[in-house]
Amino acid sequence: xxxxxxxxxxxxxxxxxxxxxxxxxxxxxxxxxxxxxxxxxxxxxxxxxxxxxxxxxxxxxxxxxxxxxxxxxxxxxxxxxxxxxxxxxxxxxxxxxxxxxxxxxxxxxxxxxxxxxxxxxxxxxxxxxxxxxxxxxxxxxxxxxxxxxxxxxxxxxxxxxxxxxxxxxxxxxxxxxxxxxxxxxxxxxxxxxxxxxxxxxxxxxxxxxxxxxxxxxxxxxxxxxxxxxxxxxxxxxxxxxxxxxxxxxxxxxxxxxxxxxxxxxxxxxxxxxxxxxxxxxxxxxxxxxxxxxxxxxxxxxxxxxxxxxxxxxxxxxxxxxxxxxxxxxxxxxxxxxxxxxxxxxxxxxxxxxxxxxxxxxxxxxxxxxxxxxxxxxxxxxxxxxxxxxx
Amino acid sequence: xxxxxxxxxxxxxxxxxxxxxxxxxxxxxxxxxxxxxxxxxxxxxxxxxxxxxxxxxxxxxxxxxxxxxxxxxxxxxxxxxxxxxxxxxxxxxxxxxxxxxxxxxxxxxxxxxxxxxxxxxxxxxxxxxxxxxxxxxxxxxxxxxxxxxxxxxxxxxxxxxxxxxxxxxxxxxxxxxxxxxxxxxxxxxxxxxxxxxxxxxxxxxxxxxxxxxxxxxxxxxxxxxxxxxxxxxxxxxxxxxxxxxxxxxxxxxxxxxxxxxxxxxxxxxxxxxxxxxxxxxxxxxxxxxxxxxxxxxxxxxxxxxxxxxxxxxxxxxxxxxxxxxxxxxxxxxxxxxxxxxxxxxxxxxxxxxxxxxxxxxxxxxxxxxxxxxxxxxxxxxxxxxxxxxx
Numbered sequence: 001x002x003x004x005x006x007x008x009x010x011x012x013x014x015x016x017x018x019x020x021x022x023x024x025x026x027x028x029x030x031x032x033x034x035x036x037x038x039x040x041x042x043x044x045x046x047x048x049x050x051x052x053x054x055x056x057x058x059x060x061x062x063x064x065x066x067x068x069x070x071x072x073x074x075x076x077x078x079x080x081x082x083x084x085x086x087x088x089x090x091x092x093x094x095x096x097x098x099x100x101x102x103x104x105x106x107x108x109x110x111x112x113x114x115x116x117x118x119x120x121x122x123x124x125x126x127x128x129x130x131x132x133x134x135x136x137x138x139x140x141x142x143x144x145x146x147x148x149x150x151x152x153x154x155x156x157x158x159x160x161x162x163x164x165x166x167x168x169x170x171x172x173x174x175x176x177x178x179x180x181x182x183x184x185x186x187x188x189x190x191x192x193x194x195x196x197x198x199x200x201x202x203x204x205x206x207x208x209x210x211x212x213x214x215x216x217x218x219x220x221x222x223x224x225x226x227x228x229x230x231x232x233x234x235x236x237x238x239x240x241x242x243x244x245x246x247x248x249x250x251x252x253x254x255x256x257x258x259x260x261x262x263x264x265x266x267x268x269x270x271x272x273x274x275x276x277x278x279x280x281x282x283x284x285x286x287x288x289x290x291x292x293x294x295x296x297x298x299x300x301x302x303x304x305x306x307x308x309x310x311x312x313x314x315x316x317x318x319x320x321x322x323x324x325x326x327x328x329x330x331x332x333x334x335x336x337x338x339x340x341x342x343x344x345x346x347x348x349x350x351x352x353x354x355x356x357x358x359x360x361x362x363x364x365x366x367x368x369x370x371x372x373x374x375x376x377x378x379x380x381x382x383x384x385x386x387x388x389x390x
Numbered sequence: 391x392x393x394x395x396x397x398x399x400x401x402x403x404x405x406x407x408x409x410x411x412x413x414x415x416x417x418x419x420x421x422x423x424x425x426x427x428x429x430x431x432x433x434x435x436x437x438x439x440x441x442x443x444x445x446x447x448x449x450x451x452x453x454x455x456x457x458x459x460x461x462x463x464x465x466x467x468x469x470x471x472x473x474x475x476x477x478x479x480x481x482x483x484x485x486x487x488x489x490x491x492x493x494x495x496x497x498x499x500x501x502x503x504x505x506x507x508x509x510x511x512x513x514x515x516x517x518x519x520x521x522x523x524x525x526x527x528x529x530x531x532x533x534x535x536x537x538x539x540x541x542x543x544x545x546x547x548x549x550x551x552x553x554x555x556x557x558x559x560x561x562x563x564x565x566x567x568x569x570x571x572x573x574x575x576x577x578x579x580x581x582x583x584x585x586x587x588x589x590x591x592x593x594x595x596x597x598x599x600x601x602x603x604x605x606x607x608x609x610x611x612x613x614x615x616x617x618x619x620x621x622x623x624x625x626x627x628x629x630x631x632x633x634x635x636x637x638x639x640x641x642x643x644x645x646x647x648x649x650x651x652x653x654x655x656x657x658x659x660x661x662x663x664x665x666x667x668x669x670x671x672x673x674x675x676x677x678x679x680x681x682x683x684x685x686x687x688x689x690x691x692x693x694x695x696x697x698x699x700x701x702x703x704x705x706x707x708x709x710x711x712x713x714x715x716x717x718x719x720x721x722x723x724x725x726x727x728x729x730x731x732x733x734x735x736x737x738x739x740x741x742x743x744x745x746x747x748x749x750x751x752x753x754x755x756x757x758x759x760x761x762x763x764x765x766x767x768x769x770x771x772x773x774x775x776x777x778x779x780x
Contacts, residue, residue, distance in 0.1 A: 007417055012632060015417045023633070024414035027397055027405045027586060029711055060452045060588045061611060062629040068611040099610040190629060196417060198450045198588045198631030219609035220489040221451060221458040239452040239580060241588030242402060243413070243633070321419055 003319030006342075008350045010140050010168055010296040010323055012190040012197055013340035015247070019194055022250035023243045030240035038249050039234035045252035046201060049261070050185055051176020056203040057227045058248075060241040063167040063188030066200035068096055069222035070163050070184045073212045074132060074204075077101035081132045082123050082160075084115040088141035088326045089165060093134040100218065105130060111142045111329060112298075114291035117150035124158040132161035132183075137169035137387075141326045143298030143335060144288045145173070149386035152181040161208055167191060170201070171255065172268045172295040172339050173387040183208040189244055192268075192295065194251045194340040199244040262383075268294040269383035271338035271347055278351040278373030279336075283362030287333045292389050295339035298325075299354070300332065302362050307331045313357040320353035344377050393709030398740045400530050400558055400686040400713060402580040402587055403730035405637070409584055412640035413633045420630035428639050429624035435642035436591060439651070440575055441566020446593040447617045448638075450631040453557040453578030456590035458486055459612035460553050460574045464522060464598060466605045467491035471522045472513050472550075474505040478531035478716045479555060483524040490608065495520060501532045501719060502688075504681035507540035514548040522551035522573075527559035527777075531716045533688030533725060534678045535563070539776035542571040551598055557581060560591070561645065562658045562685040562729050563777040573598040579634055582658075582685065584641045584730040589634040658684040659773035661728035661737055668741040668763030669726075673752030677723045682779050685729035688715075689744070690722065692752050697721045703747040710743035734767055 007014045028034050046056035059066055071093075075081060081102050083094045086109040097104045105127060107119050115135065124130055133155055138145045148164055155162035163184040169175055170185070171192025177185045183205040190197035204212065204224070217223050226237045255264055275297040276286050287298035301307050307324045311334060314320050325333040336350050348370055355369060366372065397404045418424050436446035449456055461483075465471060471492050473484045476499040487494045495517060497509050505525065514520055523545050528535045538554055545552035551573040559565055560575070561582025567575045573595040580587035594602065594614070607613050616627045645654055665687040666676050677688035691697050697714045701724060704710050715723040726740050738760055745759060756762065 005416060005418075007419060009419050011629065012417045012419060020414040020416070024410040026395060026410070027402045027580075028395075029397060029399050029402060030587070032705075032711065060450070060455065062450045062631070064628040065450065065611045068609065072609070096610045099608070188629065190417075190632075196631065196633035197420070197629040198634055218489070219458065219462070219611070220486045221455045221609070221612070238454040239401065239578065239587040241452070241586065241634075242580075243586035244588055315422075321422065 006320045006346050006349055008320055008322050008337050008342065008346065010191065010335055010337040010339065011188065013194060013337065014342065015196060016194055016251065016254060016341045018254060019247045019250045023247040025246070028242060030242050031235065035240065035242060036234035038246060042245060042249045042252060043231065043234070045256060048256070049171060049252065050203045052178045052203050054177070054203050054205065055228055055231050056201050057224060057231055058236060058245060059200045059202060059222070059227065060198065060238065061200050062197055063186065063200050064092065065222065066186035066202045067092065067165060068219065069202055069224060070186060071096045071100050072219045072222055073215060073217045073224040074161060074163065074184060074208060075100060075102050076215045078103065079131045080105060080129050081134055082107065082120065082130050084120065084133065084135040084146060086113055086115055086142065086144065087111050087139035089136050089139055093165070097134060112144060112287050114144050115146045117147055117154050120151050121154045124154065124160060130160055132163055134163045136165045137175050138293045138295060140168040140296065141329065142288060143293045143296045145169070145291050145293050145387060147291065147388050148175055148182065149180055149388065156181045161211060168293065168295050168339065171264065174261070174265050174385065175387065177203055177205060189248060192339050193248060195244055195247040199241050199248060265383050268339065270377050270380035271342065271344065272297060273380035274344060274373045274377035275336055275338055275347055275351065277376030278369050281366040281369035281372040282355050283364035290390055294387070296335050296337040298333045298335050301334060305359060307334050310334060310357045314353040317356060318349065318353040320350050322350065322353065344374070348373070396710045396736050396739055398710055398712050398727050398732065398736065400581065400725055400727040400729065401578065403584060403727065404732065405586060406584055406641065406644060406731045408644060409637045409640045413637040415636070418632060420632050421625065425630065425632065426624035428636060432635060432639045432642060433621065433624070435646060438646070439561060439642065440593045442568045442593050444567070444593050444595065445618055445621050446591050447614060447621055448626060448635060449590045449592060449612070449617065450588065450628065451590050452587055453576065453590050454482065455612065456576035456592045457482065457555060458609065459592055459614060460576060461486045461490050462609045462612055463602045463605060463607045463614040464551060464553065464574065465490060465492050468493065469521045470495060470519050471524055472497065472510065472520050474510065474523065474525040474536060476503055476505055476532065476534065477501050477529035479526050479529055483555070487524060502534060502677050504534050505536045507537055507544050510541050511544045514544065514550060520550055522553055524553045526555045527565055528683045528685060530558040530686065531719065532678060533683045533686045535559070535681050535683050535777060537681065537778050538565055538572065539570055539778065546571045551601060558683065558685050558729065561654065564651070564655055564775065565777065567593055567595060579638060582729050583638060585634055585637040589631050589638060655773050658729065660767050660770035661732065661734065662687060663770035664734060664763045664767035665726055665728055665737055665741065667766030668759050671756045671759035671762040672745050673754035680780055684777070686725050686727040688723045688725045691724060695749060697724050700724060700747050704743040707746060708739065708743040710740050712740065712743065734764070738763070
């Protein structure tokens with residue numbers, strides 16, 4: 001009780017009280033009017049959030065379920081896709097594509113770097129049989145954002161489907177599906193959307209729906225055409241995850257009560273600037289040099305420091321839960337998330353947690369790191385509309 | 391506020407206050423010790439509930455996801471399965487099997503009847519290339535239970551896999567996996583388990599795990615071998631649906647605080663006897679003549695009465711939510727569920743709701759139908775251990 005528990009992990013994120021209380025209301029039936037009216041409201045919000053006039057489909061699965069759904073509904077066995085891989089979730093695209101029997105061409109970059117639009121263009125120019133590009137908007141394992149705004153221009157030019165994993169970007173940084181020309185955009189509930197995990201969301205462009213018409217979906221559970229027929233009736237194909245959808249409606253109500261999406265994106269952008277400035281002022285090195293994410297800051301751990309020790313100590317001393325790196329980065333980086341229901345105060349606690357859990361102060365450690373962070377927060381203005389940070 | 395809302399639908403069912411409050415606690419991270427300890431406790435309960443020493447895998451999906459997972463992990467494209475079909479969910483087994491590219495042999499019976507062990511034996515004798523039997527324990531669309539205890543003897547004799555959908559039976563009527571010789575048993579969270587939808591559970595026998603070893607799973611999201619490796623570490627393969635697992639732990643705690651599973655099964659058996667007796671005393675006809683379910687009572691609607699009107703009127707007048715029939719049975723039956731967090735008082739309200747929503751009293755209507763129902767409840771003793779009701 002001494003310290004509040006602060007979940008600064010890149011999913012799950014803290015759930016607002018309002019959302020938790022809404023989910024705690026008695027169960028309602030998913031084929032009855034009360035649920036349909038909740039779905040109707042949710043659909044309107046989701047279209048705004050995804051920046052599309054297409055339907056956004058809710059699926060009872062984690063985000064990986066929506067990734068699986070996108071691949072198994074959009075590409076037929078034997079078709080060729082380009083996988084942009086610079087982290088754990090890029091790897092996952094490759095695994096899903098292979099398990100669907102697709103031919104995979106991979107652009108791989110070292111973890112921590114972004115795949116550039118030129119890289120994609122070169123690959124598409126070289127091989128005109130490629131039917132789609134599978135990529136993350138934000139690679140959660142590294143805290144790097146691939147420049148989707150620029151990449152979408154390329155995929156449109158070459159007329160291939162752009163399938164974007166927005167699990168750590170939807171509700172955090174802009175990527176309007178219709179305006180940018182994304183063909184499939186998906187997310188999970190437990191990141192920017194401030195809801196427990198178990199619900200994923202997926203929208204397809206008109207072009208992607210046309211492609212889906214020609215593909216026989218290969219996993220019975222993920223039948224996007226059947227989901228579409230249901231969602232327009234404010235239903236889901238199978239039993240709806242009612243509590244999670246009720247929570248999502250409440251979370252989206254909170255988001256849109258605050259005004260338009262600008263204030264949501266501005267908050268995340270400012271928290272990213274703040275966290276990055278604070279980390280640098282501690283003498284630590286952000287892991288992402290450019291194209292850094294708005295929802296999490298990855299930090300290179302100084303030599304001789306154990307990432308998992310740092311994370312455990314921070315939890316024990318301060319109640320702040322931060323994430324270690326994943327797989328090859330396990331002891332190379334820590335990840336401090338600022339997505340969803342967090343504010344500057346939580347991030348001050350997060351920065352303090354890191355600073356006070358380092359075994360020794362790094363060279364260049366500035367005792368004013370928190371003030372420096374707040375200055376960066378206050379001066380962060382006019383988030384870049386294309387979500388690219390240099 | 392005049393009447394309580396009473397959800398007497400065969401899923402979702404009412405969520406106990408304790409479960410809702412547990413789920414409303416702040417979010418925790420699914421890779422951290424607190425969650426692992428919840429999973430550990432849940433695993434122990436689930437093994438007891440499923441009657442197995444094997445692991446019970448939690449999946450972030452509706453029950454249909456677990457059905458898909460069972461088929462896509464246990465049978466390779468081109469293998470032959472026997473589908474026992476006497477309702478909507480039997481049909482679903484067939485659809486899933488076909489979408490996996492399996493060869494399907496079907497035993498179909500009219501909706502409302504049970505598939506008998508002899509039917510299964512005949513089919514297996516005739517075609518020794520059949521690798522598995524896909525069946526419901528309780529067919530939710532008709533309120534009929536197939537005699538799984540007897541059927542398991544047959545599948546063991548012919549050495550084929552018995553894949554049992556226990557969505558409306560787990561936590562309601564007994565079907566211990568190890569003792570009876572079931573090879574795959576699955577359920578969803580929103581029925582007997584008193585948790586919102588979005589979580590499914592699946593256990594495989596040793597024989598089924600051996601088969602799964604030889605099959606390359608065909609849907610990336612449902613990889614049971616990877617789930618097994620994770621569950622023994624109190625983890626799930628992808629992001630865990632934390633709130634639903636927290637709710638499940640609380641619901642299972644409640645179940646096992648009440649004693650062993652005997653009292654749980656006895657309650658459901660007694661409520662089934664009660665509801666059936668009440669319906670008959672109203673001059674109405676139970677739709678299932680034999681092999682009736684312990685979790686719901688299906689009722690044939692008298693000619694000239696509209697099922698959907700009856701259901702709407704009951705909701706409006708009494709706050710009791712009952713279910714109409716599904717698809718071909720839409721205006722033929724109503725379904726009154728007594729699964730999960732319901733007691734005799736709720737069922738009295740449910741019986742009253744039906745009686746008072748009938749446009750005219752059926753022939754043979756006995757004004758004492760509620761007392762007659764309570765007598766049946768009180769005298770229902772020693773539930774049949776094989777779950778077969780004649």
